[in-house]
Ligand SMILES: O=C([O-])CC(=O)C(=O)O
């Protein structure tokens with residue numbers, strides 16, 4: 001008997017906060033929480049996979065309810081099974097989701113699909129009775145490494161935040177075991193941003209490194225002006241200087257910025273990733289790629305992106321995804337990415353780690369929980385159970 005996906009539920013939840021980066025504020029930010037309910041029973045209860053999209057894009061309830069959930073629910077269950085007939089095949093589910101979707105134009109539909117794809121992989125790993133990172137490592141013939149590098153993202157602009165508050169925030173991350181911290185730039189004048197950077201560097205000293213993120217705000221002239229300022233400091237990276245799709249700007253910037261650059265969180269397909277690699281001047285010996293599967297058609301597509309990188313001589317170690325969710329932690333531990341983002345104080349309960357997981361020397365160790373591991377995080381699992389428990 002094939003496994004049946006008996007329901008796909010979605011609820012749009014607020015993840016609002018009074019912060020802003022150089023481009024947007026998060027006062028109205030939302031996320032879609034999705035449950036994929038199966039008829040497989042484990043420990044007396046149906047297996048349910050959960051997923052959600054990461055911050056930066058909004059909830060996708062309309063697309064999920066109108067297009068994507070019905071396609072799965074209307075599909076012949078046998079068409080969604082793997083070759084062995086003992087589990088769902090995420091690639092077949094993905095192909096069903098994308099029925100009658102034209103190529104190109106990778107806008108918000110990639111977020112809707114990425115969110116459902118996360119829930120499908122959670123269900124598949126639970127049905128297999130394994131942590132997702134172990135399932136992935138097994139399928140790809142690599143050694144899982146449960147120890148994953150994580151960095152603390154924050155340093156946002158918000159009303160009344162002075163240098164003292166910024167320094168205290170960064171100190172808080174060091175106290176929690178992080179060795180790399182990130183702050184926003186480009187939302188103030190270059191003079192003010194230089195002061196903010198110097199204040200943070202003075203605070204963190206040799207205990208940690210600093211990354212900066214312009215969120216795609218700069219035109220070429222401003223991106224270069226910042227590059228000239230930033231290269232005075234030993235930064236961990238200079239992130240998303242210009243528009244995410246302006247590969248020529250990114251390529252030109254490399255001539256002015258010898259240190260590591262990072263980008264990719266707003267590229268939503270393997271084709272866009274390939275264009276970045278082809279035309280964006282990114283350097284495989286030092287730069288970082290931040291594609292986030294939750295925003296970009298999910299893990300099925302992320303695997304194609306990793307293939308593109310391999311074909312162009314890039315190691316998966318150069319990937320540190322955006323988004324701070326446990327899905328990317330599993331991919332990092334299972335497929336050897338360079339690490340994962342984390343927002344210690346933001347976007348809760350969706351981000352972060354299972355309860356009891358601590359950051360030690362800039363790394364966490366994955367617990368051995370079936371699926372993605374959401375059940376290990378009480379505040380998150382409470383929301384999930386309320387949707388489909
Ligand atoms: O502020 C945001 O949109 C999030 C972001 O860029 C990041 O985490 O790198």
Ligand SMILES: [Mg+2]
Pocket residue numbers: 213215239240265322
């Ligand atoms: Mg960013």
